[in-house]
Amino acid sequence: AQKVTQAQTEISVVEKEDVTLDCVYETRDTTYYLFWYKQPPSGELVFLIRRNSFDEQNEISGRYSWNFQKSTSSFNFTITASQVVDSAVYFCALILPNSGGYQKVTFGTGTKLQVIP
């Protein structure tokens, strides 16, 4: 069975601080994909990044960076110099592809980030 654990339920940081959101996953499959989504207070889900199981390169996009480590089954997300607009719930998701087109998607329970001005 697949599982995604986001142990941090809520995090509060002061603006300009760096913050890391943890994501630990479990799967027996060797091919899988990991995603991060952002859910701002307005409620919509915004795609941030995907990573496949064969690509352990870390990625940086502006103030956002992701650290994928298969050895620890983790896909952590760091926001550098946080801003109030980063306040949101962040979801990590594990996706197993299937030839029938069905993506077995397992979402974590989310981490609510509050950035205090």
Add this chain to the structure above:
Amino acid sequence: NAGVTQTPKFRVLKTGQSMTLLCAQDMNHEYMYWYRQDPGMGLRLIHYSVGEGTTAKGEVPDGYNVSRLKKQNFLLGLESAAPSQTSVYFCASRGNSGTYNEQFFGPGTRLTVL
């Protein structure tokens, strides 16, 4: 492009009433999904569709029915609403050029069943 849209945005039902949630996408996506989001539980898949005229059950299908008569629309029905179906419902779609494409989500429908 409007992307994925959902109608209505909010709804309050009484126990036993029925309703249909409409999801529409204008990206010509093959695959569409209905999720529910409950506090502390992330998103759970209700039903999904891999193409026009097809539907299949997800993790939590009981109490819901779906239909995909047109490629761009995916309807979620509640025949007899129960308080346990109070939730935020998200529709999503994805393209068919690879199994790892991200899902695009609609804005959500907040449903309260009294």
